[in-house]
Amino acid sequence: MSSVPTPLPRTGAHAVPHGLHEAVVRWFDDAARDLPWRHPDCSPWGVLVSEFMLQQTPVVRVLPVWRAWLQRWPRPADLAAESPGEAVRAWGRLGYPRRALRLHAAAVELVERHGGEVPADHDALLALPGVGAYTAAAVAVFAFGGRQTVVDTNIRRVHARAVSGRGLPSRSLTAAETRLAEELMPADDVLSVRWNQAVMELGALVCTARSPKCGQCPLEDRCAWVAAGRPEPEEAPRGQSWHGTDRQVRGAIMAVLRAGAEPVPARHLTGPVDLADAARLPPGALRALDALHDLAAPEEQRRRALEGLLRDGLAVAGAAGVSLPG
Known part of the structure; x- marks a missing residue:
């Protein structure tokens, strides 16, 4: 592992845990799941497909569909040549099938405007159908190694607890949370990619919403939420109803x-x-x-x-x- 820069002692109004970057990235080196879209040989298209599928859907459900999708449509042009209905059919039971329509539309756009390739430029990514601020940043980071602030639900939860001392983040992303994420970002481009991956994984596996595994967390001894006595969240998480809807x-x-x-x-x-x-x-x-x-x-x-x-x-x-x- 390359040397990890020492974070600033404070970020805005928040005290930053000492050794924050080093602890989380080293934990990730040992604990990271072996996911195919993280492999060095995964194409930017494979990363883009994974980001569409992972929206509001757990990894375990995405994995088989992602593999089948990339086997059938390894390039944007392959999907663009099919009908939108075939994209919806192949989406299966992932849920929120409008994502399949938007991904198909993005593939068509990639063929028509980008020579069938996923662009590395953040603004070009943001202009694709179905791509919002999070997805554009995630693809720029995870496919191309760019230094962008990636803020998903898992990352927000780790930041809220470890740095802000809150049980859970707000239901909607706030400007203050975005500033905190930007200020916590390591200056080194390579390390910033690893940091984004590591914090996201920590939130997914350890710092979960309902049953955080604090005893397994590399930040337990420096977490502001733990130090504050694990206060209850200001807004309790709400489960989504399904049956009868x-x-x-x-x-x-x-x-x-x-x-x-x-x-x-x-x-x-x-x-x-x-x-x-x-x-x-x-x-x-x-x-x-x-x-x-x-x-x-x-x-x-x-x-x-x-x-x-x-x-x-x-x-x-x-x-x-x-x-x-x-």
Whole structure:
């Protein structure tokens, strides 16, 4: 490991733990998960795909889909040549399938404006469809080794506890949190990349929201939150409901559409099941349709969910029925 610069004794209004960078980066050298998008031979496209998939989705669910995606579409041009509906189909059950549409649109943009390559420039990344401030910074850092401030939920939580002494960060990113992240960033470009990776991993594996493993943390003896007696967070974390929600019904309808190549009559999705009529569907679509109706969601809710999918461009309606976008 190269020498680690000593951090400033204070950052803004916060006392910075002594040896902060060194402790966290050394911990990461031993504890980091072996993730394929971290490998030196992973392409910038592979990194970009991982960042889209990891939004609000745990690593364990992303890994198999990411591998299948990169095997099928190893370059942006490969995905851009397919229909948006194929991107949605391959997205599977990762959730928030609009990310698949945006990733497809980004691939088209990369082909049309960037010669089929992911640009290293932060502003060019930020201009891609579906790429916000976090994703642009993450790709610039993790694919190209740029010195950018990456601030995700895990990083914010480590900063809040270790430096600010708070149980959890605010629900939304604040300007003060962004300034703190910038001030904590090592000056060395190479080390700044490692620092971003290390803090993110520490938040994901140890400094978790509900059950932090303080005994395994390299910062336990210098953490402002521990020193303050582990005060309760000002805002308790809220779990996302799923069962009985429109999101669950939307997901079940999407499963029906993904399971077959042919359009599905809208009446199968929103009305009572006519088994003789539905028997013409492929077996996979028929099983998914059974699962949709097993939810016992009211027809009004199923209709509302379908209308939302049509409005979001995740499904299209034609004379033969509803299908994934072509």
